[in-house]
Amino acid sequence: MSPSCMGYTTTHLAWRIILFFLLLVSYCAPASAQRGAMAVPRNLSEMVDEAGVILRGQVVSAKVEPHPDFPALWTVSVTLRVEESLKGAPGNAYSFRQFIWDPRDREDAAGYRPGRDLVLLLVSPSARGLSSPVGLEQGRFQITSDSSGKLYATNGRNNIGLFRGIAARANAKGLSLTPHAVALATVEPQGPIAWNDLRELIQQLAGGK
Amino acid sequence: MGHRSSHPNNLQKFAAIVFSALLVLPIPAIARVPGGPRDVGSPTLGVSGVPMTWNPTAMPIHYRVDPGPMAISPSGTVVIDNAAGRTRVQNMFNTWVNVPTASIAFQNDGQLLSSGAYTGGPVSSGGNGVANFNALIASCNNGEQSPVIFDPNGNLFSDLGFSADIIGFAFSCAFDPAAGHIKAAGLAMNGVFQDGNSTNNFELTANEFNQAITHEIGHLLGLDHSQINVEVLNETPLHCNTADDEGLPLMFPVLICQDRVTAGFPALAPDDMAWISRLYPVTSPASGKTVTNSAYGTISGTVYFSDGITAAQGVNVIARQVGNPRSIAFSAVSGYLFTGNPGQKVTCKDPANPTPATCSNLGSSFGSRTASQIGTFDIPVTPGTYTIELESINANFVGGSSVGPLFVPNPMPGTAPTLGSVSVRAGATVDVNITLRGTPQRFDPFESSELTVGDELWLWDRQERLLTRAETR
Numbered sequence: 001m002s003p004s005c006m007g008y009t010t011t012h013l014a015w016r017i018i019l020f021f022l023l024l025v026s027y028c029a030p031a032s033a034q035r036g037a038m039a040v041p042r043n044l045s046e047m048v049d050e051a052g053v054i055l056r057g058q059v060v061s062a063k064v065e066p067h068p069d070f071p072a073l074w075t076v077s078v079t080l081r082v083e084e085s086l087k088g089a090p091g092n093a094y095s096f097r098q099f100i101w102d103p104r105d106r107e108d109a110a111g112y113r114p115g116r117d118l119v120l121l122l123v124s125p126s127a128r129g130l131s132s133p134v135g136l137e138q139g140r141f142q143i144t145s146d147s148s149g150k151l152y153a154t155n156g157r158n159n160i161g162l163f164r165g166i167a168a169r170a171n172a173k174g175l176s177l178t179p180h181a182v183a184l185a186t187v188e189p190q191g192p193i194a195w196n197d198l199r200e201l202i203q204q205l206a207g208g209k
Numbered sequence: 210m211g212h213r214s215s216h217p218n219n220l221q222k223f224a225a226i227v228f229s230a231l232l233v234l235p236i237p238a239i240a241r242v243p244g245g246p247r248d249v250g251s252p253t254l255g256v257s258g259v260p261m262t263w264n265p266t267a268m269p270i271h272y273r274v275d276p277g278p279m280a281i282s283p284s285g286t287v288v289i290d291n292a293a294g295r296t297r298v299q300n301m302f303n304t305w306v307n308v309p310t311a312s313i314a315f316q317n318d319g320q321l322l323s324s325g326a327y328t329g330g331p332v333s334s335g336g337n338g339v340a341n342f343n344a345l346i347a348s349c350n351n352g353e354q355s356p357v358i359f360d361p362n363g364n365l366f367s368d369l370g371f372s373a374d375i376i377g378f379a380f381s382c383a384f385d386p387a388a389g390h391i392k393a394a395g396l397a398m399n400g401v402f403q404d405g406n407s408t409n410n411f412e413l414t415a416n417e418f419n420q421a422i423t424h425e426i427g428h429l430l431g432l433d434h435s436q437i438n439v440e441v442l443n444e445t446p447l448h449c450n451t452a453d454d455e456g457l458p459l460m461f462p463v464l465i466c467q468d469r470v471t472a473g474f475p476a477l478a479p480d481d482m483a484w485i486s487r488l489y490p491v492t493s494p495a496s497g498k499t500v501t502n503s504a505y506g507t508i509s510g511t512v513y514f515s516d517g518i519t520a521a522q523g524v525n526v527i528a529r530q531v532g533n534p535r536s537i538a539f540s541a542v543s544g545y546l547f548t549g550n551p552g553q554k555v556t557c558k559d560p561a562n563p564t565p566a567t568c569s570n571l572g573s574s575f576g577s578r579t580a581s582q583i584g585t586f587d588i589p590v591t592p593g594t595y596t597i598e599l600e601s602i603n604a605n606f607v608g609g610s611s612v613g614p615l616f617v618p619n620p621m622p623g624t625a626p627t628l629g630s631v632s633v634r635a636g637a638t639v640d641v642n643i644t645l646r647g648t649p650q651r652f653d654p655f656e657s658s659e660l661t662v663g664d665e666l667w668l669w670d671r672q673e674r675l676l677t678r679a680e681t682r
Binding site (some may be wrong): 024035037038039040042047051055064071072073077097098101102104105107108110111123125127128130131132133134135136137138139156157158160161175191 | 339342344346349350367368369371372373374375376377378379380381384411413416419422424425428442446463464465510523550573574603604607608609610616623665
């Protein structure tokens with residue numbers, strides 16, 4: 001190790017711990033996902049098609065607990081206050097249960113923290129009452145805002161590939177995207193995208209207005 | 210010094226305030242441990258600061274396989290039968306076993322053991338997939354067996370609430386709490402990707418599927434993700450630059466390039482082979498094996514903030530071989546042995562006896578709490594001459610895709626200094642401590658950092674600041 005480490009003191013330790021935590025706090029976290037699974041990349045159109053419920057909401061609670069019928073399966077039971085509903089009928093509050101298999105997901109509720117503002121593209125609950133975001137981290141967007149209050153959405157892959165091929169797929173499905181939506185879809189995002197834009201695309205890809 | 214020694218109490222109070230504030234602030238989810246080893250022992254699990262692996266002295270790793278087919282078509286025709294599936298699995302395990310400098314062995318002990326609701330037969334058949342899976346997980350958690358599960362038509366994955374794009378996953382079941390060894394783990398794979406039908410569902414080539422599952426087996430063995438040649442994210446998917454693909458670790462977090470085998474490369478990249486050899490070293494000559502220390506050296510060090518004292522965690526350090534910088538490269542993430550989530554006990558109801566019930570965050574079960582490991586790295590390399598690069602972990606690699614100890618990557622503070630090349634011999638360790646430039650200041654830049662570095666550096670640093678100040682006027 002560096003010789004400078006030999007000058008290590010309690011004072012340094014305290015400052016280092018403080019600095020370490022403040023750095024963590026200062027960094028705005030995108031939505032997180034589950035660990036240890038391999039998924040193929042999906043674009044927004046594919047995810048909208050597979051999702052049974054699409055909503056924007058705030059996490060009210062996230063409880064890590066065994067599945068009520070299958071106790072060896074750990075799950076996180078998430079309840080959100082629904083701010084906007086884009087597909088399905090989630091109501092004012094929506095709850096779902098997600099299977100988690102990695103011990104670390106049990107420690108942090110797979111990243112579902114109360115108060116987080118999320119957009120979720122969720123598969124319909126299975127016969128066993130389990131659901132998850134389409135493509136895991138791909139179908140889970142963290143909403144953040146800038147200093148003016150404008151909202152942005154970022155999924156667990158930093159939105160890479162999100163719009164790839166969606167205009168062609170919409171055409172193939174007979175969906176008529178507005179010129180504005182087509183213009184949005186031709187720009188490959190890498191990083192946060194305006195929530196208004198993402199909402200517009202989701203609504204049109206879902207066959208809405 | 211007297212001034213400094215009067216600080217700790219105040220600092221500790223400030224630390225307590227910061228910790229208290231953390232309880233009401235939205236901190237990022239953090240828990241993942243290393244970029245190299247996947248899990249590292251903590252003060253409460255295994256050996257603190259030691260990567261968690263299967264017991265190298267108790268090889269082979271015993272596993273049992275689902276007796277059903279690996280893939281069936283939507284019409285019900287068996288596409289990959291059980292025998293072929295078992296061979297595929299064995300070959301994928303052998304990709305790791307055949308690393309000449311790694312001491313790993315697997316043994317198929319036969320069909321899955323009956324346990325609880327699982328009474329034998331294909332796991333996902335008859336609508337009992339989740340019940341069978343639950344029973345097998347329980348058995349795995351008890352350390353009774355390490356199951357390999359086929360989901361030939363995706364029904365089990367669907368019942369588990371997954372979307373159709375999940376190829377497979379690996380799971381850890383049981384650890385030896387004292388030694389930190391993995392006692393049991395499992396693997397599940399979705400046969401839909403190999404059912405010969407690309408009309409109504411996803412389809413991968415055999416090599417692509419094997420690569421995905423072999424990646425999961427890497428996790429099962431205790432490997433985390435690695436980030437090398439991250440520039441492939443900006444290249445055409447499935448048509449990456451050849452040299453970039455050659456050096457791209459199998460343990461890269463996402464599928465983005467053409468699969469390695471089809472591209473004509475070994476299934477494992479140099480970084481994969483180096484790290485599996487580090488976790489499972491060959492310590493004495495054996496048939497078909499090479500003693501790890503005779504084939505690898507190490508580049509070790511610590512990444513520091515500009516003060517040269519404060520360690521920086523989460524910086525990706527890459528050693529690129531001179532002459533083959535894209536195709537032969539090795540990496541580690543600074544602070545890979547230290548936890549990404551140390552937790553805190555300050556606000557526990559009974560700090561002297563913290564429990565999960567009385568504390569809101571006791572931190573991760575994994576990773577060292579030894580402060581001197583916050584910024585350390587150790588990169589196993591083949592003998593040769595290397596340049597050292599530092600970079601941020603890509604912002605895309607979050608949560609399930611994370612690389613290294615931080616669940617959400619922090620951008621590298623400041624910029625990397627220009628580093629000369631280093632030569633490494635087999636069995637030798639070269640120390641390279643790295644001080645970043647232009648990082649944010651510490652909280653105490655006017656005292657401790659300058660009091661603990663040599664006078665010459667302090668004077669030089671002061672002179673540099675004065676010059677900078679004069680130039681900016």
